[in-house]
Amino acid sequence: MRTRATVLTASRKKKGKEVDQVTPLPTVGFDQEKSIEVFKLVRMTPRMSLAELSEATANFNIGNVIGLGKIGMMYKGVLSNGLPHAIKRLHDSQSLEKQFVSELLALGRLKHNNIVPLLGYCKERKEKLLVYKYISNGNLYDWLHAAKGKDKILEWPSRIKIAMGIARGLVLLHHECNFRVVHLNLSSNSILLDQNFEPKMSNFGRSIISNFGGEMFKNPRGNNIFIGSDVWELGYVKKDVYDFGILLLELIIGKESIEINNYANNSNGSLVDWIAHLLTSSSDFYNVIDESLIGRGFEDEIFELLRIAYTCLKLFPSQRPTTLELYNTIRIFGEKYCLTSDSEALRQSEITTASTLCEIVEAEIT
Incomplete structure (x- = not known):
């Protein structure tokens, strides 16, 4: 069996837009019959x-x-x-x-x-x-898009807690590890909620791992795969940031991502153009936010979270914020609801990693 991965090798401009250029990575081989260490x-x-x-x-x-x-x-x-x-x-x-x-x-x-x-x-x-x-409370998708008649309502403070927790987890992946990880599959289906509505990122089947030197991994035949830091940041990390922006929209609007994109298509503009319009039109803003949030006194915070989502969805990846910037912004909302513990929210003791790739013990998959 052979598996092929792909990597975004560069961003090129075409007609005023950044277009991701995709190039295949070297093939990684698996030889199950010989039970090699893969x-x-x-x-x-x-x-x-x-x-x-x-x-x-x-x-x-x-x-x-x-x-x-x-x-x-x-x-x-x-x-x-x-x-x-x-x-x-x-x-x-x-x-x-x-x-x-x-x-x-x-x-x-x-x-x-x-x-x-x-x-x-x-x-x-x-x-x-x-x-x-x-994880006892299922996934975020089922809470945001519960079937009619099901008593599942996410209160606004819980939505802030979820947004803050996802951002904190992304900081670990992008900034805190001795190796770097991009998730590349963030969605409300991949966010699990425990009994306290603390979010847990799952579905890492598309994730990619790299150390800070650029080496992603060694395959069993000894070939190394490298990726430049600029490509990693713009092609991968900023993809996670974009997906996080979509998650914020789901938390605000209470609609599935495909419905959110339909709103933008119906307005004859891009998604980011549509959000920019919402930020300047109070009537349309109130028409699209989750009706369970209306009239509860959260409008100013919802507006500010929408503004944060807007920055995540900017057309050019280089214009999107880092996940550390996102976490530090959103945790200000969390402090209002006593959702932050202390300045050690991102302390290294929360992270258990090998100090280098070489310290990882090889295990055989047979």
């Missing part, structure tokens, strides 16, 4: 047996399904310790090998309050499974 994984990710996970889910009983995604089915299972876990069973497709390894590479190294904990993995025969801590 990637450097983390010593703290336990390997679990298929029998153990099958028993935990009652043989993957459909009654234990808690989610269905593009790459697999999510089950709720109780392991031998008596605690509930979320168990992702990837679809039977060799094309999902890269997503499986990306989750292991990213989540095996990252420990943070705003990133879902990866507790184990299993790879037996054709089965590939990932085991996470069970």
Whole structure:
């Protein structure tokens, strides 16, 4: 099996716009028949047996399904310790090998309050499974877009808490690690909420990891893949910033991202043009924000968060803020609701990483 990744190698201007130019990366090989060591994984990710996970889910009983995604089915299972876990069973497709390894590479190294904990993995025969801590309140999408009749309403302070937590998690990925990570798949579906509505980023199957020298990873055949810092920042990091801006719009408007884009299309302009119009038209502003937020006294804060979203969605990536700037801005709102603890919100002790890529223990995937 062979997996091909792609990288944005440059941004070029065309007719006044920046256009991302995509170039294929060198192919990374997987040789399962020879059971070679294919990637450097983390010593703290336990390997679990298929029998153990099958028993935990009652043989993957459909009654234990808690989610269905593009790459697999999510089950709720109780392991031998008596605690509930979320168990992702990837679809039977060799094309999902890269997503499986990306989750292991990213989540095996990252420990943070705003990133879902990866507790184990299993790879037996054709089965590939990932085991996470069970997050009781489901995902953000289901809270923002609950079916009619379901009693799911996110109050404004909870939305601020969620926005602040996601920004804090992105700071870890982009700024705080001894290696750098871009998520590249941020959406309301990938944000889980615990019992206190603290957000946990998940779905790292498209993530890319790089150290600060530019080396992304070494494949088993010894080839290195490099990417320039400018390309990394504009092509990848600012993509995460853009996706965060879409998340902010969902929190404000309460509509799915496709509906939000339809608003912009109907106004015969770009998304950022449409938001600029909302910032200057109070009547249209009130027409689009989530009706559950209207008349609650939050209008000024909603307006300011919309302004922040506007900066994230600017056409040119170089004009978008960093996630550290976003976090420092949004946490000002959080202080009003006593959502920030202290100046150590981003302290290094929250982060468990290997100091260099060389310290990662190699593990064999068979």
